[in-house]
Amino acid sequence: MKKRAVFLDRDGTLNKDVGYPNSFAAIEVYPYSFDAIRKINRSGLLTVVVTNQSGIGRGLIEEKNLQDIHQQMRNLFLRNNARLDGIYYCPHYIASMDPQYRKDCSCRKPNPGMAIKAAEELNISLKNSYMVGDKIEDIQFGLNIEATPILLLTGHGYKALRNLSEEGIQPAFVAQDLLEAADWILENDKKLSSSE
Ligand SMILES: [Mg+2]
Ligand SMILES: [Zn+2]
Numbered sequence: 001m002k003k004r005a006v007f008l009d010r011d012g013t014l015n016k017d018v019g020y021p022n023s024f025a026a027i028e029v030y031p032y033s034f035d036a037i038r039k040i041n042r043s044g045l046l047t048v049v050v051t052n053q054s055g056i057g058r059g060l061i062e063e064k065n066l067q068d069i070h071q072q073m074r075n076l077f078l079r080n081n082a083r084l085d086g087i088y089y090c091p092h093y094i095a096s097m098d099p100q101y102r103k104d105c106s107c108r109k110p111n112p113g114m115a116i117k118a119a120e121e122l123n124i125s126l127k128n129s130y131m132v133g134d135k136i137e138d139i140q141f142g143l144n145i146e147a148t149p150i151l152l153l154t155g156h157g158y159k160a161l162r163n164l165s166e167e168g169i170q171p172a173f174v175a176q177d178l179l180e181a182a183d184w185i186l187e188n189d190k191k192l193s194s195s196e
Contacts, residue, residue: 002125006040006185007115007147009133010051012155013178017134020055022065024072030154034080036182041083043186046122048086050114050141057093057101066091086122088114110140132181136160139171148172150181
């Protein structure tokens with residue numbers, strides 16, 4: 001049977017959005033993120049981070065530094081009894097000086113590439129999954145993969161909220177932060193299973 005996942009944006013969702021952090025020391029995980037991820041872990045849903053990291057294509061951070069940041073983030077969550085099941089990133093930038101990253105790619109959110117890859121590698125049913133993020137492109141990504149999209153008001157969330165109607169798109173829920181989103185997901189899941 002296919003698994004279901006909560007896809008998670010990184011910056012402004014799990015940790016403060018500080019632009020293009022180039023070391024783990026620059027990552028400030030929101031204190032409630034551990035609790036939120038732990039709750040999702042217990043529910044049986046996978047936690048899969050999907051993050052646009054054009055800082056690589058822009059030459060602001062090296063790919064191996066990004067991988068190191070992600071390994072250290074996973075370890076930090078594990079030390080707090082919370083597990084990130086997958087982390088996918090898009091390193092591309094359409095105007096990159098480096099040809100290996102210069103690409104109008106299918107993995108930059110809102111394009112669905114990262115979710116499609118995760119679905120293959122982790123055996124996920126996308127339409128029965130969730131997407132949580134703080135930008136319009138996160139909500140559009142959720143809609144593109146036919147998952148249930150949730151907008152957070154952390155990070156760039158208020159700006160996204162103001163622009164939603166202009167873009168003509170609607171999340172299933174607007175949450176104050178990741179913890180409220182996790183609680184909503186678990187409640188929503190309970191309703192789904194009791195209505196079956
Ligand atoms: Mg974000
Ligand atoms: Zn890409």
